[in-house]
Amino acid sequence: xxxxxxSKRINISLPASTAKLLNQTVxxxxxxxxxxxxxxNDVIEKKKADMRKxxxxxxxxxxxxxxxxxxxxxxxxxxxxxxxxxxTHDSKKG
Numbered sequence: 001x002x003x004x005x006x007s008k009r010i011n012i013s014l015p016a017s018t019a020k021l022l023n024q025t026v027x028x029x030x031x032x033x034x035x036x037x038x039x040x041n042d043v044i045e046k047k048k049a050d051m052r053k054x055x056x057x058x059x060x061x062x063x064x065x066x067x068x069x070x071x072x073x074x075x076x077x078x079x080x081x082x083x084x085x086x087x088t089h090d091s092k093k094g
Contacts, residue, residue, distance in 0.1 A: 007032070022034075022035075
């Protein structure tokens with residue numbers, strides 16, 4: 001249940017079947033809070049979906065650049081791992 005301290009009264013129209021269902025399932029006095037939670041949750045989910053979509057689009061747009069960067073850094077990374085493994089092996093020997 002929401003704990004909003006500042007409220008604004010609005011009038012909305014719902015299909016009769018929706019209003020009936022709301023009246024049957026949500027006690028009087030809790031409907032505003034219930035509807036507020038529904039709206040807030042819906043907005044949050046839509047924002048998350050939009051962010052996931054934009055992240056995916058960005059990843060697709062950058063894939064060639066990312067691939068080129070990986071190819072550029074791969075030899076350096078391999079050299080670093082070989083150096084690390086050699087140092088680890090040498091320190092175990094000595």
